[in-house]
Amino acid sequence: MSTLIFFEHTNDAISPASLHAVTAATQIGGDVVALVAGSGCDGAAQAAAKVAGVTKVIKVDSAEYGHTLAENLAPLIAKLAEGHSHVLATATTVGKNIMPRVAALLDVAQVSDIIEVVDADTFVRPIYAGNALATVKSSDATKVVTVRGTNFDPAAAEGGSASVEDGSGEGDTGLSSFVGQELSKSDRPELTSAKVVISGGRGMQNGENFKMLEEIADKLGAAVGASRAAVDAGFVPNDYQVGQTGKVVAPDLYIAVGISGAIQHLAGMKDSKVIVAINKDEEAPIFQVADYGLVADLFKAVPELSEALDKA
Amino acid sequence: MKVLVPVKRVIDYNVKVRVKADQSGVELANVKMSMNPFDEIAVEEAIRLKEAGKATEVIAVSIGPTQAQETIRTALAMGADRGIHVVHDGDVEPLAVAKMLKGIVEKESPDLCILGKQAIDDDCNQTGQMLSALLGWSQATFASKIEIGDGDLTVTREVDGGLETIKVKAPAIVTTDLRLNEPRYASLPNIMKAKKKPIEQMSPADLGVDPAPRLQTVKVVEPPKREGGTKVADVAELVSKLKNEAKVI
Numbered sequence: 001m002s003t004l005i006f007f008e009h010t011n012d013a014i015s016p017a018s019l020h021a022v023t024a025a026t027q028i029g030g031d032v033v034a035l036v037a038g039s040g041c042d043g044a045a046q047a048a049a050k051v052a053g054v055t056k057v058i059k060v061d062s063a064e065y066g067h068t069l070a071e072n073l074a075p076l077i078a079k080l081a082e083g084h085s086h087v088l089a090t091a092t093t094v095g096k097n098i099m100p101r102v103a104a105l106l107d108v109a110q111v112s113d114i115i116e117v118v119d120a121d122t123f124v125r126p127i128y129a130g131n132a133l134a135t136v137k138s139s140d141a142t143k144v145v146t147v148r149g150t151n152f153d154p155a156a157a158e159g160g161s162a163s164v165e166d167g168s169g170e171g172d173t174g175l176s177s178f179v180g181q182e183l184s185k186s187d188r189p190e191l192t193s194a195k196v197v198i199s200g201g202r203g204m205q206n207g208e209n210f211k212m213l214e215e216i217a218d219k220l221g222a223a224v225g226a227s228r229a230a231v232d233a234g235f236v237p238n239d240y241q242v243g244q245t246g247k248v249v250a251p252d253l254y255i256a257v258g259i260s261g262a263i264q265h266l267a268g269m270k271d272s273k274v275i276v277a278i279n280k281d282e283e284a285p286i287f288q289v290a291d292y293g294l295v296a297d298l299f300k301a302v303p304e305l306s307e308a309l310d311k312a
Numbered sequence: 313m314k315v316l317v318p319v320k321r322v323i324d325y326n327v328k329v330r331v332k333a334d335q336s337g338v339e340l341a342n343v344k345m346s347m348n349p350f351d352e353i354a355v356e357e358a359i360r361l362k363e364a365g366k367a368t369e370v371i372a373v374s375i376g377p378t379q380a381q382e383t384i385r386t387a388l389a390m391g392a393d394r395g396i397h398v399v400h401d402g403d404v405e406p407l408a409v410a411k412m413l414k415g416i417v418e419k420e421s422p423d424l425c426i427l428g429k430q431a432i433d434d435d436c437n438q439t440g441q442m443l444s445a446l447l448g449w450s451q452a453t454f455a456s457k458i459e460i461g462d463g464d465l466t467v468t469r470e471v472d473g474g475l476e477t478i479k480v481k482a483p484a485i486v487t488t489d490l491r492l493n494e495p496r497y498a499s500l501p502n503i504m505k506a507k508k509k510p511i512e513q514m515s516p517a518d519l520g521v522d523p524a525p526r527l528q529t530v531k532v533v534e535p536p537k538r539e540g541g542t543k544v545a546d547v548a549e550l551v552s553k554l555k556n557e558a559k560v561i
């Protein structure tokens with residue numbers, strides 16, 4: 001048994017998201033080989049070699065991997081998959097974009113977004129926005145799997161001492177090219193790994209009012225999230241969206257403010273340890289999953305909460 | 313430019329699904345079915361391209377049971393020109409769907425295929441990428457903006473960190489994200505007109521594809537229930553509970 005993991009990185013450093021896939025690979029068993037494909041990615045390859053559980057790193061340093069273009073990466077991963085029983089990536093937007101292309105090139109099914117490894121062939125994955133959990137068994141020669149980060153603790157970034165081997169690139173397909181990006185800048189923790197998340201919904205009324213949530217976030221060391229309605233209305237950027245079709249989070253504390261609790265939203269946060277809901281409608285479905293529900297006008301309760309946290 | 317839009321019939325997003333007692337799947341009998349919402353966005357985008365004079369024809373394709381015809385009719389009522397129905401009962405996985413769509417692409421030679429980024433039933437998020445791989449085409453997934461250029465497309469994508477813009481060569485596969493557009497409702501006259509639009513039928517075998525699933529579903533169960541529902545009286549009680557009971561702040 002041997003697993004090839006597609007590692008995300010910034011060329012200088014590895015992305016913490018990939019550490020979750022290492023844990024899933026360790027549960028599957030056997031060798032864990034990290035692929036670091038990039039342009040000037042020696043720093044990331046060296047960092048991957050230190051990850052506990054990684055037995056070998058393949059570094060492919062070539063211009064065509066400077067951006068995570070699926071058309072260039074998928075043939076490389078498919079080629080390197082040979083001899084491995086499993087190919088894994090974390091189910092980030094990068095992993096979701098590339099891995100099905102790899103699976104199709106290998107003519108195998110992909111098992112998306114697993115939350116549990118039952119055995120080397122059998123995995124549990126949520127379907128229907130997490131309203132059902134399916135256990136599926138694959139008999140494909142190579143199992144292509146994406147891993148839901150929140151269900152696998154990150155592997156330790158230090159402690160390993162894997163060897164780094166150089167691999168060669170497959171060239172640029174010329175099918176696509178990177179034009180630019182507009183990334184949200186924030187000094188707060190990353191949404192999917194934050195210990196505390198405070199999210200706002202349509203009830204926030206506008207983007208300006210999210211400042212109230214940011215104030216609390218800064219007091220709690222929290223990340224700020226949102227419902228789809230808040231993103232659609234332009235209150236906050238798309239990368240704030242928590243839910244079935246946005247990000248999945250499972251912090252120690254999730255505070256939902258002015259969010260009704262549609263199943264699509266619950267799909268992204270109902271595995272949080274403690275859920276707080278602030279909503280003026282006592283019938284709002286969010287209260288059914290909340291450990292602590294506060295029926296109140298958020299424009300009164302949120303400033304009060306902010307003040308109370310100063311004293312707490 | 314010819315645009316192909318695959319559409320899937322799924323349990324309506326408002327339905328609370330129930331797991332079958334025998335753990336073989338979820339209850340589909342007497343449940344409201346609709347077009348996958350991401351596919352509605354795909355149909356809308358294709359129609360807008362046609363209205364803008366950029367697309368010449370929009371073809372809606374569905375792979376599914378007899379009733380999938382209704383889903384195709386919905387696309388036709390929104391404004392698609394004609395339909396293709398690959399009649400197939402039972403589960404079909406993204407890889408098999410991609411193979412069937414490849415067969416249709418080879419027959420129809422579209423310049424662009426727009427798919428939903430994921431179906432809200434199996435939540436796989438695979439078909440567009442797989443189709444792109446099988447065809448050796450470019451792919452632009454999770455699109456929130458599409459600009460048609462000369463022989464290429466510039467697509468803005470929703471990614472974990474924010475937005476990314478890429479340029480892809482035509483012919484291309486694009487998958488839709490929520491912010492690409494707001495799909496229209498079909499008007500009554502258009503629903504009537506759609507009844508006369510042609511739908512061609514074929515079988516997986518006609519396309520040379522074996523639709524048998526590769527994955528075996530061992531069981532389908534309900535997730536563990538969350539015990540919620542406790543209310544607090546005010547902010548002071550909330551803070552005290554979070555501090556002393558839950559110990560999370």
Ligand SMILES: Cc1cc2nc3c(=O)[nH]c(=O)nc-3n(C[C@H](O)[C@H](O)[C@H](O)COP(=O)(O)OP(=O)(O)OC[C@H]3O[C@@H](n4cnc5c(N)ncnc54)[C@H](O)[C@@H]3O)c2cc1C
Pocket residue numbers: 200201202203204226227228229230241242243244245246247257258259260261262263264265268278279280281284296297298299325349350432
């Ligand atoms: C294909 C598809 C995918 C989707 N994916 C997602 C997803 O990933 N994530 C997601 O979140 N949604 C998703 N949705 C949307 C989802 O169905 C809901 O529409 C959305 O979550 C609603 O957002 P909301 O709770 O902010 O808004 P609403 O449902 O409008 O709720 C607003 C709430 O705010 C409360 N409120 C208003 N004013 C105040 C006040 N002053 N004080 C206190 N409370 C107040 C109201 O009582 C209400 O409960 C998806 C839908 C579809 C069809």
